[in-house]
Amino acid sequence: MFLREIGVVPGAADAAPVGQERAALTNLSRRNMLGVSGVFVLGLTLAGCNTYVEPEVDADAFDVGDSGPSPLTEVAGGDATPGMWIAIEGDGTVKITCHRSEMGQQVWTSMAQIVADELEADWDTVQIVQAEGHERYGDQNTDGSRSVRYNFHRLRTAGAAMRMMLTDAAALYWEVEAADCTAEPGLIRNNETGETLSYGNLAELAAKLPVPAEDAIKLKDPEDWRFIGQEVPSLTIPMITRGEGEFGIDVDVPDMVYAVIARPPQVFGRTGTVDDAAALEVPGVLQTVRLPDPKPPALFQPMGGVAVIAKDTWAAIQGRNALKLGWRDGPNAAYDSESYGKALKETSRRKGTVRRSRGDVNAGMEAAAQTVSAEYYAPHLTQSPMEPPSGTARWTDDTLECWGCVQDPQETRNVLSQVLGVDKEKITVKPTWLGGAFGRKSKPDFMIEAALLAKEVGKPVKVTWTREDDVRHGFYHAVSAQRLEAGLDDSGQCTSYLHRTTFPSISSTFANGVTSPSAGELGLGATDVPFNAANLQVESGEAKGHVRTGWLRSVCNVFHAFAVQSFAGEMAAAAGRDQKDYLLELIGEDRIIDPTAEGAEYGNYGGSAEEYPIETARLKAVVEKAADMANWGRQLPDRHGLGIAVHRSFLAYVATVVEVKVSPEGDLTIPGVWLAVDAGTVINPRHVRAQMEGGTIYGLSNALYGEITAKNGAIVQDNFPSWRLMKMAEAPRNFEVEVIRSDKPPAGVGEPGTPPAAPALANAIFAATGARLRTLPMIGANGTRLPLPAETATA
Amino acid sequence: MAITLNINGKDETIDAAPGTPLLWVLRDHLKKTGTKFGCGVAQCGACTVHIDGAPTRSCVLPHDALEDAKITTIEGVDGRAADAIRDAWIEDNVPQCGYCQSGQIMAASALLAENSNPSDEDIDAAMTNLCRCATYMSIRRAIKKAATKV
Numbered sequence: 047m048f049l050r051e052i053g054v055v056p057g058a059a060d061a062a063p064v065g066q067e068r069a070a071l072t073n074l075s076r077r078n079m080l081g082v083s084g085v086f087v088l089g090l091t092l093a094g095c096n097t098y099v100e101p102e103v104d105a106d107a108f109d110v111g112d113s114g115p116s117p118l119t120e121v122a123g124g125d126a127t128p129g130m131w132i133a134i135e136g137d138g139t140v141k142i143t144c145h146r147s148e149m150g151q152q153v154w155t156s157m158a159q160i161v162a163d164e165l166e167a168d169w170d171t172v173q174i175v176q177a178e179g180h181e182r183y184g185d186q187n188t189d190g191s192r193s194v195r196y197n198f199h200r201l202r203t204a205g206a207a208m209r210m211m212l213t214d215a216a217a218l219y220w221e222v223e224a225a226d227c228t229a230e231p232g233l234i235r236n237n238e239t240g241e242t243l244s245y246g247n248l249a250e251l252a253a254k255l256p257v258p259a260e261d262a263i264k265l266k267d268p269e270d271w272r273f274i275g276q277e278v279p280s281l282t283i284p285m286i287t288r289g290e291g292e293f294g295i296d297v298d299v300p301d302m303v304y305a306v307i308a309r310p311p312q313v314f315g316r317t318g319t320v321d322d323a324a325a326l327e328v329p330g331v332l333q334t335v336r337l338p339d340p341k342p343p344a345l346f347q348p349m350g351g352v353a354v355i356a357k358d359t360w361a362a363i364q365g366r367n368a369l370k371l372g373w374r375d376g377p378n379a380a381y382d383s384e385s386y387g388k389a390l391k392e393t394s395r396r397k398g399t400v401r402r403s404r405g406d407v408n409a410g411m412e413a414a415a416q417t418v419s420a421e422y423y424a425p426h427l428t429q430s431p432m433e434p435p436s437g438t439a440r441w442t443d444d445t446l447e448c449w450g451c452v453q454d455p456q457e458t459r460n461v462l463s464q465v466l467g468v469d470k471e472k473i474t475v476k477p478t479w480l481g482g483a484f485g486r487k488s489k490p491d492f493m494i495e496a497a498l499l500a501k502e503v504g505k506p507v508k509v510t511w512t513r514e515d516d517v518r519h520g521f522y523h524a525v526s527a528q529r530l531e532a533g534l535d536d537s538g539q540c541t542s543y544l545h546r547t548t549f550p551s552i553s554s555t556f557a558n559g560v561t562s563p564s565a566g567e568l569g570l571g572a573t574d575v576p577f578n579a580a581n582l583q584v585e586s587g588e589a590k591g592h593v594r595t596g597w598l599r600s601v602c603n604v605f606h607a608f609a610v611q612s613f614a615g616e617m618a619a620a621a622g623r624d625q626k627d628y629l630l631e632l633i634g635e636d637r638i639i640d641p642t643a644e645g646a647e648y649g650n651y652g653g654s655a656e657e658y659p660i661e662t663a664r665l666k667a668v669v670e671k672a673a674d675m676a677n678w679g680r681q682l683p684d685r686h687g688l689g690i691a692v693h694r695s696f697l698a699y700v701a702t703v704v705e706v707k708v709s710p711e712g713d714l715t716i717p718g719v720w721l722a723v724d725a726g727t728v729i730n731p732r733h734v735r736a737q738m739e740g741g742t743i744y745g746l747s748n749a750l751y752g753e754i755t756a757k758n759g760a761i762v763q764d765n766f767p768s769w770r771l772m773k774m775a776e777a778p779r780n781f782e783v784e785v786i787r788s789d790k791p792p793a794g795v796g797e798p799g800t801p802p803a804a805p806a807l808a809n810a811i812f813a814a815t816g817a818r819l820r821t822l823p824m825i826g827a828n829g830t831r832l833p834l835p836a837e838t839a840t841a
Numbered sequence: 842m843a844i845t846l847n848i849n850g851k852d853e854t855i856d857a858a859p860g861t862p863l864l865w866v867l868r869d870h871l872k873k874t875g876t877k878f879g880c881g882v883a884q885c886g887a888c889t890v891h892i893d894g895a896p897t898r899s900c901v902l903p904h905d906a907l908e909d910a911k912i913t914t915i916e917g918v919d920g921r922a923a924d925a926i927r928d929a930w931i932e933d934n935v936p937q938c939g940y941c942q943s944g945q946i947m948a949a950s951a952l953l954a955e956n957s958n959p960s961d962e963d964i965d966a967a968m969t970n971l972c973r974c975a976t977y978m979s980i981r982r983a984i985k986k987a988a989t990k991v
Contacts, residue, residue, distance in 0.1 A: 150938030150974045279931075286939035287927040289875020289915035293940060296874035304869065329858040358869035360861045363881070432879050432887055432940040432973050481877070481940025482973045513880040732934050736979070740937055743975030766884035766971065775965035777977040 191794025433481020741799020
């Protein structure tokens with residue numbers, strides 16, 4: 047089977063330098079160096095392409111060097127069999143499989159950098175093949191900021207293995223030792239004669255050689271990296287600037303029709319009366335389809351409703367507007383986010399379930415010279431990718447093909463199989479580019495809608511969510527209420543720290559009756575708190591979910607970091623200390639934090655405690671760096687303030703300093719942001735800077751303007767601007783990012799920029815005005831100014 | 842009834858329902874999907890095209906009112922301003938997911954064609970397109986860089 051280790055690509059003979067390739071192959075054949083003839087009838091496989099074909103080849107044809115199955119199927123991180131990840135065409139084109147979804151984090155480029163570096167590929171020859179959803183690739187769930195972390199080692203291994211096979215092929219051809227050959231970009235050089243053979247010319251011969259065993263593979267010394275750690279140009283951006291590239295909403299299948307769905311306003315509300323007469327009169331409308339009412343738990347099910355099928359999207363939207371529908375109340379009909387928020391706050395005032403504890407927090411409070419307490423509230427949010435969800439499905443007899451902007455094509459395939467009762471082998475799921483995702487597109491409900499409708503209609507169907515659908519029928523970020531209390535000693539040092547957090551768990555979307563947050567959710571900024579108070583306790587309260595609660599960029603870290611790092615600022619103020627100095631002291635001496643030693647169940651983002659410990663030294667280092675960058679302590683103009691926050695999430699350490707200017711009336715401008723990130727080994731610093739900028743603005747935008755509310759079980763907001771995002775004019779004018787150089791294992795970067803943004807902003811507003819804003823959003827969709835208490839307006 | 846629209850310098854015959862916004866004619870009828878749908882209410886700017894050179898949100902623009910107009914989309918926009926903007930976008934790695942960037946490029950190239958040395962305030966006023974990836978800082982830097990090239 048090793049013959050498919052280097053894919054030989056169908057159509058390669060059509061590629062440009064055919065003559066050159068043929069000449070080389072003829073040359074190889076003439077020398078008959080391997081004692082085999084006519085062996086070039088290789089299995090045709092392009093690993094990872096949308097139509098994966100198992101090679102059909104006669105086993106007798108490759109008796110040369112047949113060492114059996116790949117020895118690299120179980121390296122750290124998964125299968126590193128080079129043929130699954132790399133195909134080299136006769137013209138030298140290097141096709142690299144990307145099994146993660148491209149959603150703006152530049153994963154096409156970063157995955158390619160890792161492979162191409164070890165492969166010694168010529169970057170100009172690199173192309174990406176987007177993998178369909180399949181177990182052979184291992185984890186494809188593109189969330190949790192872990193594409194690089196999960197795949198760094200195995201993709202290096204795959205690239206290195208193929209480089210060695212190409213080297214071996216050249217050595218055989220020249221009848222020299224492999225050690226006498228050197229891989230250079232796109233070619234192998236004979237060290238003695240200076241002759242070279244291109245990868246394109248060597249590919250077929252290399253394909254007949256055994257895949258090296260893992261212990262024989264020598265990965266490059268980091269000093270010799272050419273792409274890893276470098277600002278390699280993007281593989282997607284040139285296409286983007288010409289409107290090329292296919293997003294989910296762009297998918298076009300012959301004979302396709304377009305669907306837009308009217309969904310019940312309440313989660314688990316049901317479809318009642320349906321009058322589609324006027325809808326069917328709309329030009330272009332073809333039919334309507336009633337979708338089944340879902341039953342709890344929500345899982346990734348579609349939410350029911352009535353679909354309008356039309357000849358184009360606009361007709362479908364117009365048809366939906368013309369539907370006369372009567373909805374029936376469901377179990378969430380009474381949901382009112384305002385009264386719910388009050389109940390959450392009440393819960394956080396009572397003792398909850400202890401999730402981490404050291405010392406005696408009550409005794410610590412009693413012994414304190416002064417106590418500080420504060421309550422924080424953060425509303426539901428929606429991910430709001432600029433591309434709303436969109437999925438396309440086509441049935442051919444009993445096989446199903448789906449295309450769409452999915453973060454997890456493998457799970458999408460699993461769910462489609464379960465919901466539709468179709469064997470998984472008969473389903474293909476092909477991810478397009480994702481026009482932003484932020485967690486929304488890890489939920490494939492829209493793909494199931496497309497598959498159900500395509501089956502019913504008997505034609506390929508594209509389901510497009512309008513912005514109203516995206517805002518009203520989302521998987522929302524949890525609303526939360528938190529109470530923090532601290533006891534400070536005579537010197538102002540925190541000796542007792544209590545954090546109570548209450549929010550509906552994401553688990554309530556997936557199981558009935560869940561009212562308590564999971565350890566995983568609490569490990570996102572609550573139970574992993576790095577403060578050194580002698581007495582410390584983290585508690586969680588009970589809360590029932592009434593909407594679909596889901597992941598949003600950095601998840602519970604958003605509200606936990608807001609509360610914990612705002613509270614650090616409040617403690618500093620109570621102690622009469624500088625925010626930054628106080629924060630460093632709160633973190634305390636250099637050490638490794640182990641929440642499990644204090645009773646916490648802690649998952650550490652799936653990273654081992656050995657490889658990815660919580661290191662206070664790294665937290666403090668980014669604090670110092672960000673403060674230096676911001677020239678912390680400098681004389682500020684009147685009504686300006688600096689705020690700082692630090693947070694470790696997704697195994698990366700980020701400190702953010704925000705400068706604000708606040709007028710006496712509450713008009714806010716953000717002249718600058720300075721951010722330091724330690725994410726361990728970095729593949730492309732440019733990507734990291736972009737994610738830090740984007741993650742920060744995501745956090746600032748939500749903190750200032752973002753709020754989803756519900757009345758009578760229905761979401762109140764519908765579109766921009768009732769759901770409001772930060773614009774250019776409101777964004778910081780100056781934004782500096784420092785990526786700390788590190789040879790530690792790679793950490794996440796897609797999400798960690800978000801958590802420190804809101805508390806740094808809140809601390810800056812406090813510094814500028816003396817006003818402590820503990821309720822989000824600070825301004826809201828319709829507001830123009832910060833709500834400064836009267837007594838601070840002239841502070 | 843079919844009408845003819847001039848899109849990217851080429852006459853295209855369109856047979857869409859009266860009142861259908863240009864956005865959906867481009868995307869669904871002509872398969873020019875570079876112009877994006879983001880909100881449908883002219884708030885986000887993902888659908889920005891040039892109508893006689895002016896940046897215009899196509900999601901609320903009835904296509905049948907454009908028979909005398911020159912329509913330019915991301916697939917067809919060219920000239921010194923657009924070229925400089927594209928170059929700066931690539932050089933500075935401006936886009937992240939890229940979904941809003943067709944609209945951003947159409948807005949930025951129209952700005953630069955009109956004003957070869959835009960101030961921060963000019964950029965704020967012209968660049969009201971939403972970007973959830975928040976490429977705003979990069980866009981501002983790239984517009985200024987492009988301005989030095991036109």
